Amino acid sequence: MNGWHYIGKVEDIPLQGARIVAVGELGNIAVFRSHSEQIYALADRCPHRQGPLSSGIVHGDKVTCPLHGWTIDLASGEALGADHGCTRPFAVRSDENGLYLQLSSNDG
Amino acid sequence: MTTSPPKHLLVVGNGMAGIRTVEELLALAPNSFHITIFGAEPYGSYNRILLSPLLAGEKNKADIITHPLEWYATQGITLHVDNPILSIDRENKSVTDSRGQSHTYDTLLLATGSHPIIIPLPGQQLPGVVTFRDMKDVDTMLELAKEGKRAVVIGGGLLGLEAAMGLLKQGMQVTVVHLLDILMERQLDAAAAALLKSALEERGMQFYMPAQTAAILGESQVSGVRFQDGSELPADLVVMAVGVRANIDLGKAAGLHCERGIVVDDQMQTSDPHILAVGECAQHRGMVYGLVAPLFEQGKTIARRLAGATDHSGYTGSTLSTRLKVTGIDLFSAGDFLGDAACDTILYQDPSRRIYKKLVIKNNIVQGVVLLGDTVDGSWYMELLREQKEITPFRQQILFGRHHLGDAGHGATKVADLPATHQVCGCNGVCKGTIEEAIIKKELTTLEEVRAHTKASASCGSCTGLVEEILAHTLGGDYIPAQSKSLCRCTPLTSDQVRLAVRDQQLTSVVQAMQQLAWSSPDGCPSCRQALNYYITVFYPATIQENPADRFVNERLHANIQRDGSYSVVPRLWGGTTTPAQLRAIAEIAERFSVPEIKLTGGQRITLLGVKKEQLPAIWAALGEQELVSGHAYGKAVRTVKTCVGSRWCRFGVQDSEQMGVLLEKQLWNSWTAHKYKLAVSGCPRNCAEATIKDFGVVAVEAGWELHVGGNGGIKVRVTDLLCRVESMEEVLQYSAAFLQLYRREALYLERTAPWVERVGIRWLQQQLVEQPDYRQQLCAEFIQAHQCLDDPWSTRAQGKLGTQDFLPLTSIPFRSLENVA
Structure with a gap:
């Protein structure tokens, strides 16, 4: 419905960590669980050199790419600090069954 | 000036001149032009000044590329790389590229740079x-x-x-x-x-x-x-x-007025009003410049002209200075440094300190300067020269530099007195005013931040001192100089203060440390979480409950992430020795898991490259069956013990270096350290294992073993200091454990042994380890106790003692459900 896909339970994602969802030709989407229990989803490609953000250190609502240390805002996908670039964010919602990821482009 | 501005700017040349002009234009009048750039080389623009450090191995290609391909895309610039322009058709206002395509322009900017001069000698075309x-x-x-x-x-x-x-x-x-x-x-x-x-x-x-x-x-x-x-x-x-000569081929063939360069007026316009030229290919008022500094003024002039500014005064030429970019040799030269009969020379010479300063003065005005060994005041002299300033009031002290003038320096040039337009960074064309503005508007407090935002001092680095002064002056009391740098933005404490707090206040977890030490962020940042985690593993090895999220991916997954997101797997080969069974196992695993590349490492081991994250647990299990354990090639940890064959085989060997190496590695492996830690054992003073550039190096002599510490073979090579000589293998083992534990306790996180040994001094180390046998034994015992708390990380994970689901995707969504994805 509306491009929402069930992806699993919140506990399946480590706190201050991430897991990936493999989405066919769209590539991997990283789903993050922050220190304050917020869930975010971003394309798993750093805007700098396509590093896997899912393997980065999650701190606050940011993740630091493991390849060259760019720090990305988990909500917007924008690079922070002096770097410029953006990775695509995706919408995530949760209910009592678990987490859902939205893949359609016409979401709000 | 044209009344309707040109719509399409076509730039020939993707070097520093072309790109700098485009940047000036984008800053002044964004979106006012459709811009196309043609470059003959196959990359984004790079900083040609940094070819020397690239050649020296001090920088890599990525470091010197100033504009990666993505930049052009985000700026909406069409870039054609690896595609030189071959001809210009001025009548139809178009150019033809190397693929035979033609492209029209409203304004053409030639930034074709220079050709290196090739002396026509016999044999000049030979390979090599x-x-x-x-x-x-x-x-x-x-x-x-x-x-x-x-x-x-x-x-x-x-x-x-x-x-x-x-x-x-x-x-x-x-x-x-x-x-x-x-x-x-x-x-x-x-x-x-x-x-x-x-x-x-x-x-x-x-x-x-x-x-x-x-x-x-x-x-x-x-x-x-x-x-x-x-x-x-x-x-x-x-x-x-x-040397070089201006590349005027294209301009000349198109019939533009050329002499040594393509002749331009003060507006950088060639003899065709629709064609401009910038940089090394241009000849302005009889001068062809071969350095970068003039580019910035020229680029600004062109940008102002293209943006339609009415008050443009044009480019009037540059006074140049030169610095030699060779590490460790400071040299600065500018202006007429020889002078004539009407000139005075003021000279300071100290041959044994290799300092030479010479100023050429005429009518109390600086004409030229040469500085060797001490170039701190180069930019001050340059300014006196450029502005033709009268030096009479401080002529007596002038050679001692700007600082010597003190507060009564007659307004000469302390950093406060530099005008906002004073160019501080010649490599990137950054003025004092731009730096001050960035510091205030973006609330910058460190040199690194100023570098990141303004690029000042980010290239050759010779203006670093001046940038720091501007930072200190702009921030006033808020400036924290680098010596007392805090660990990160989450705390005002330095790394050493944090280390001592962990040790003395019984801080046994990262969360507890952040609370007790009043961290300013909710859960820290990568810098402080890794440092705190390390200090806690050192002081509380038995009780620490590590949070994997506090570790960098390599140490979390026990594999080394590669540039494509795959991993390398390096099993430990004790002392660089192996067996046919292990080699068969490695070969079989490499085939079974389709490992793309196998390579011998510099540390006498075998690395499997290109392993996928989800393959890691299964590979470890397979390696574990042959008792192959983690080589820790990925961590701030004890890495390898390199050995030569020693007296077991070598006709020169005087001790069994192989056995010594295996014993050392079995004793020390699987330990976290402040930074990577490498050892080597050589079986005789010929030192084939290169032990004297290792963190801990052992060299066999007839009477026993020499123990060397604090070596490094990396960016900055450092030869070890001799700690002491011992007689038996037992002593080598005891000293090696004690030294390692002392380093773990005392060094800062990410401080390698080479700078640490320099900081504390070999004498202090000898006092601790050689002159106090009790303390040595205590350190050794402490190390061995800490070591008992660690299992092989690979088998632990392969046996499922720690979850391995993190290595796998959470789920997969098949492609067919994606029809509504944009």
């Missing part, structure tokens, strides 16, 4: 003869430096000396051949050139001068150089670095 102009040249030189031993650099100017120094760093024997007996004669007088020569000779460079090259020798590959007097020098590589 190169120029020093672009990345391709550097690639060629690095390739040849791998194989060859001897390099001859023709040309003792700036470019030649930088090339020579780079090749020297690559381990070649380098001879510089120069036509005159004065090096860098366009920037130096005879006395300074002689001092420079001896400083370079001390670093291993050789000179053959004055000498005129007559021919380059060789059949299918260069083999040497012959001179006019008939003498010869052997060479595997010949670098021609005799």
Whole structure:
């Protein structure tokens, strides 16, 4: 419905960590669980050199790419600090069954 | 000026001049032009000044690329790389590229740079003869430096000396051949050139001068150089670095007025009003500049013109200064440094400290300057020169520099007095005003931040001191100088204060430490979480409950992430020894898991490259069956113990270095350290295991073993200091554990043993470890106890004792459900 896909339970994602969802030709989407229990989803490609953000250190609502240390805002996908670039964010919602990821482009 | 601005700007040349002009234009009038850039080289724009450090191995390609391809896309610029423009059709206002395509323009900007000068000598076309102009040249030189031993650099100017120094760093024997007996004669007088020569000779460079090259020798590959007097020098590589000439080919063929360069007026316009030229290809008021500094003014002038500014005053020429970008040699030169009969020379010379300062003065105005050894005041003299300032009030102290003038310095130039337009960073064209504005608006507090935001001091680094002063002056009391740098933005405490707090306040978890030490962020940042986690593992090894999220991916997954997101797997081969069974296992695993590449590492091990994250647990399980454990090739940890075969096989060996190495590695492996930690054991003083550039090196002698500490073979090579000599293997083991534990307790996170040993001093280490046997034993015992708390990380995970679901995707969503994805 509306491009929402069930992806699993919140506990399946480590706190201050991430897991990936493999989405066919769209590539991997990283789903993050922050220190304050917020869930975010971003394309798993750093805007700098396509590093896997899912393997980065999650701190606050940011993740630091493991390849060259760019720090990305988990909500917007924008690079922070002096770097410029953006990775695509995706919408995530949760209910009592678990987490859902939205893949359609016409979401709000 | 045209009334309706041009719509399409086509730039020929993707070097520093073209790109700088485009940047100025984007800053002044964004979106006002459709911009197309053609570059002959296959990359984004890069900083040509940094080819020297690239050649020296101090920077890599990614470091020197200033504008990656993504930048062009985000700016909406169409970039054609690897595609030079071949001709201009001025009548139809179009150009033709190397693929035969034609492209129209409203305004054409020529930024074609220079060609390196090639002396027409017999043999000049032989493989192994190169120029020093672009990345391709550097690639060629690095390739040849791998194989060859001897390099001859023709040309003792700036470019030649930088090339020579780079090749020297690559381990070649380098001879510089120069036509005159004065090096860098366009920037130096005879006395300074002689001092420079001896400083370079001390670093291993050789000179053959004055000498005129007559021919380059060789059949299918260069083999040497012959001179006019008939003498010869052997060479595997010949670098021609005799200068550059403006690349006017395109302009000339199109019928533009050209002399040595493409002639432009003060608006940088050529003889065709629709064609402009910038940089090294342009000739302005009779001058063709071969340095970057004029680009910035020229670029600004063009940008103002294109943006339609009405008050543009135009470009009036540049006064140039030169710095030699050779690590460890400071040299600055500007203006007329020889002078004439009407000039006075003020001179300071201290040959044994290799300091030489010379100012040429006429009517109390600086005409020229040469500084060697102490160039701090270069930019001050440059400013006095450029602004033709009267120096009478401080003429007596002028050679002692700007600082010597004190507060009564007659407003000369302390940083506060520099005008906002004063260019601080010549490499990136950044003025004082731009730096101050960035510091205030973006609330910058550190040198690194200023570098990141303004690029000032980010290239050759010679203006770092001045940028720091501006930072200190702008921030006033808020400035924290680098010496007392806090661990990160989450705390005002330094790394050492945090270490001591963890040790003395019984802080046993990262969360507890952050609470107790009043961290300003909710859950820290990568810098502090890793540092805290490390300090806690050192002081509380038995009780720490690690949170994997506090570790960098390599240490979390026990594999080394590669640039494509795959991992390398390096099993431990004790002392660099292995067995047929292990080799078979490794080969079989590599085939079974389709490992793309197997390589021998520098630490006498085998690495499996290109392993996917989800394959890791299964590979570990398979390796574990052959008792292959983690080599920790990924962590701030004890890495390898390199050995030579020693007395077991070698006819020169005096002790069993192989056994010693295996014992050491079994004792020390699987330990977290402040930074990576490597060992080596050599079986005799010939030292084939290169133990004297390791963190802990053991060299066998007839009577026992020498123990060396604090070596490093990385960016900055450092030879170890001798800690002591011991007789037995037991003593070697005890000292090695005690030294490692002392380093773990005392060094800062990410401080390698080389700077740590320099900081604490070998004498202090000897007092701790050699002169206090009780303390040595205590450290050793402490290490062994900590070591018992650790299992092989691979088998632990392969056996499922720790979850491995993190290695796998959470789920997969098949492609067919994606039809509504944009």
